[in-house]
Amino acid sequence: MITPVWIEPSAADRAQLERFAADVAHADGVAAFSEPTMLDLATPTGHGRHLVVRGDDGDDGAVLAWAHVDGADPDDVVVELAVAPAVRRQGYGRALATVLAADDAARPGRARAWAHGGRDGAAELAGAFGLERERELWMMRRPAGAGPLPEERALDGVAIVPFRPGVDEDEVVAVNARAFAWHPEQGTMSADDVRRREREPWFDAAGFLLARDDGPDGPLRGFHWTKRHPDGALDGGPVGEVYVVGVDPDAQGRGLGGALTLAGLHHLAGRGLDEVVLYVEADNAPAVATYRRLGFAVDGTDVSYRLT
Numbered sequence: 001m002i003t004p005v006w007i008e009p010s011a012a013d014r015a016q017l018e019r020f021a022a023d024v025a026h027a028d029g030v031a032a033f034s035e036p037t038m039l040d041l042a043t044p045t046g047h048g049r050h051l052v053v054r055g056d057d058g059d060d061g062a063v064l065a066w067a068h069v070d071g072a073d074p075d076d077v078v079v080e081l082a083v084a085p086a087v088r089r090q091g092y093g094r095a096l097a098t099v100l101a102a103d104d105a106a107r108p109g110r111a112r113a114w115a116h117g118g119r120d121g122a123a124e125l126a127g128a129f130g131l132e133r134e135r136e137l138w139m140m141r142r143p144a145g146a147g148p149l150p151e152e153r154a155l156d157g158v159a160i161v162p163f164r165p166g167v168d169e170d171e172v173v174a175v176n177a178r179a180f181a182w183h184p185e186q187g188t189m190s191a192d193d194v195r196r197r198e199r200e201p202w203f204d205a206a207g208f209l210l211a212r213d214d215g216p217d218g219p220l221r222g223f224h225w226t227k228r229h230p231d232g233a234l235d236g237g238p239v240g241e242v243y244v245v246g247v248d249p250d251a252q253g254r255g256l257g258g259a260l261t262l263a264g265l266h267h268l269a270g271r272g273l274d275e276v277v278l279y280v281e282a283d284n285a286p287a288v289a290t291y292r293r294l295g296f297a298v299d300g301t302d303v304s305y306r307l308t
Helices: 011-028 035-042 092-101 120-128 169-179 191-198 256-270 285-293
Strands: 005-007 049-054 063-070 077-083 111-116 131-142 158-162 208-213 220-229 239-247 276-281 297-307
Touching (some): 011 035, 011 049, 063 092, 077 092, 092 120, 111 131, 120 131, 120 297, 131 285, 158 256, 169 220, 208 256, 256 285
Parallel strands (some): 239 276
Antiparallel strands (some): 005 049, 049 063, 063 077, 111 297, 131 276, 131 297, 158 208, 208 220, 220 239
């Protein structure tokens, strides 16, 4: 009998769940759990809830399935789950989903689940529990052989300068909130979220580019936060990422988004990262068109399913 249990993860549990997530990502070629989930897991005071199925050794057994429930926003509860490749199609995913469906947080219209990579098994499980396809997030890739980048574009009166840790967090968060007021995940980024990422091994202040009016100390109008992954390129090597590009709505129409995107791509190329990935909403036609012109093509799909 498969019996999922809710746990308050100890340090040992967190380490085991991190290994589980890494093993699943290695087997599938795509991460089953998002960056916010993994950051929450790594934080002893994290707000997420954890539902697990272990092997025959009880509390000391290997994790065979794990679901993370983020209920920080009760009107937008987010679920991610995965099953170890060796035990798939044996009822583990259904066992997790049965417990989750009976949970108080899983209310119609307010709960959704992400399936990273858009796998067939995830679609079948979602359909069995009445979840409907809601959003698609595309991962686009610009391969190393895509050709030279267009030259960077200078804009009159605009300085593109690097982020200053301990100084610029609040301004970035304010612009981000306005730029992504429509976005259920990105729009809620806090200064603490920024600081938490500053402590990550990949953080590079020089690759966090800010567009300011009237010189390097002027008002912030937009930003491009780049990222370096130690692997993920087509040849298995490091890959760059267009992590976030945000422009204040009051400054749109001036070419800031394009200038910032190119500045970030040139920064990554200067770090030896000619292969770059990014994530974009599939229905964001203007952004998709811009990225296609720069040599990006769709390389994967994440799907969000909503409980109706």
